[in-house]
Amino acid sequence: MNRFSTKLLAWYEEHKRDLPWRQTREPYVVWLSEIILQQTRVAQGLPYFERFLSAYPTVKDLANANEDAVFKHWQGLGYYSRARNLHKTAKRITEQYKGFFPNTYNELVKLPGIGPYTASAISSICFDEVRAVVDGNVYRVLARHFDVESPINQPKGVKVFQELAQNLIATSSPGEYNQAIMEFGALHCTPKTPHCSSCPFADSCLALAQGNIAARPQKLKANPVRKRHFHYLIPLDSYNNTLLTKRTHKDIWQGLYEFPLVEAPHHLSEEDLRAHPNTPTWAHKAVWSKFQEKAIIHKLSHQALHTHFYILENIEEELSVPWATVSDYAVPRLIERFLDKFNR
Numbered sequence: 612m613n614r615f616s617t618k619l620l621a622w623y624e625e626h627k628r629d630l631p632w633r634q635t636r637e638p639y640v641v642w643l644s645e646i647i648l649q650q651t652r653v654a655q656g657l658p659y660f661e662r663f664l665s666a667y668p669t670v671k672d673l674a675n676a677n678e679d680a681v682f683k684h685w686q687g688l689g690y691y692s693r694a695r696n697l698h699k700t701a702k703r704i705t706e707q708y709k710g711f712f713p714n715t716y717n718e719l720v721k722l723p724g725i726g727p728y729t730a731s732a733i734s735s736i737c738f739d740e741v742r743a744v745v746d747g748n749v750y751r752v753l754a755r756h757f758d759v760e761s762p763i764n765q766p767k768g769v770k771v772f773q774e775l776a777q778n779l780i781a782t783s784s785p786g787e788y789n790q791a792i793m794e795f796g797a798l799h800c801t802p803k804t805p806h807c808s809s810c811p812f813a814d815s816c817l818a819l820a821q822g823n824i825a826a827r828p829q830k831l832k833a834n835p836v837r838k839r840h841f842h843y844l845i846p847l848d849s850y851n852n853t854l855l856t857k858r859t860h861k862d863i864w865q866g867l868y869e870f871p872l873v874e875a876p877h878h879l880s881e882e883d884l885r886a887h888p889n890t891p892t893w894a895h896k897a898v899w900s901k902f903q904e905k906a907i908i909h910k911l912s913h914q915a916l917h918t919h920f921y922i923l924e925n926i927e928e929e930l931s932v933p934w935a936t937v938s939d940y941a942v943p944r945l946i947e948r949f950l951d952k953f954n955r
């Protein structure tokens with residue numbers, strides 16, 4: 612074993628957190644934890660993990676679940692395409708692999724939603740395959756310890772880090788090593804205030820010696836954020852029913868429910884919105900009120916949704932969704948937040 616991995620494993624032995632997915636090498640549980648932790652920090656992800664596992668204790672239970680119910684359990688984590696892929700993969704494993712996860716990286720990486728990172732994590736933790744994981748924590752630890760300049764958001768840089776990580780992995784305990792380096796990044800070599808003074812690598816860390824810690828890892832400037840303008844129309848009939856539609860097109864939130872939406876290239880005044888060709892005819896005779904004067908800006912990774920909600924009362928048609936059941940639907944976070952405020 613090299614010096615780096617020996618020290619790292621010693622640190623891990625002493626400092627690792629006691630987490631439920633570390634009690635098992637069951638691929639279903641490890642997979643679930645890895646996908647959830649790509650969304651969120653451990654403290655926030657833990658309740659989702661527990662809820663998900665108690666709703667779907669086996670991969671077969673998840674495969675047999677209804678997609679809407681899976682989304683509902685996922686609600687709040689964002690990135691719904693991951694929930695969709697989770698469900699697809701569970702079905703594939705149940706149907707094609709008789710309920711058993713494939714035990715190699717090369718097979719795992721072919722499954723929906725399982726990229727190189729997750730395939731490396733599962734194959735090393737559950738099946739002892741020597742495959743180094745490279746996630747945000749690993750980038751940071753390696754970029755700092757070896758003072759690597761290559762940007763981590765460029766294919767060339769990704770390759771540099773992948774090779775470096777693969778050269779360092781402890782071949783006798785690859786799963787343990789992978790968890791150790793991620794844990795070290797999460798707890799010790801943290802983004803803003805790394806604990807350099809108590810670091811086992813203080814004598815070998817090149818970024819520390821060069822005064823480059825804040826500049827590592829290096830990233831090239833990201834793409835500009837796309838600005839979108841959403842106008843939601845929330846109809847209410849005299850029985851307090853409303854209307855929800857499922858987003859079926861290839862875009863954000865595919866498969867989730869929302870209120871009738873008019874999207875435009877710029878903000879529409881109420882007058883322009885009433886006259887817009889995509890505003891449904893039932894809206895014309897309704898009594899309109901704006902829920903909040905200022906736009907609600909909902910940020911996604913590369914998009915900013917400037918959103919206005921209008922409440923439309925006295926709808927003459929009978930609508931299909933009782934207001935009391937709206938919260939049973941899987942809705943985007945933006946709608947969930949609106950409902951919280953509106954129902955208060």
Ligand code: SF4
Nearest residue numbers: 755800805807810816
């Ligand atoms: S010395 Fe500081 S920057 Fe270097 S590995 Fe340790 S915590 Fe990270």
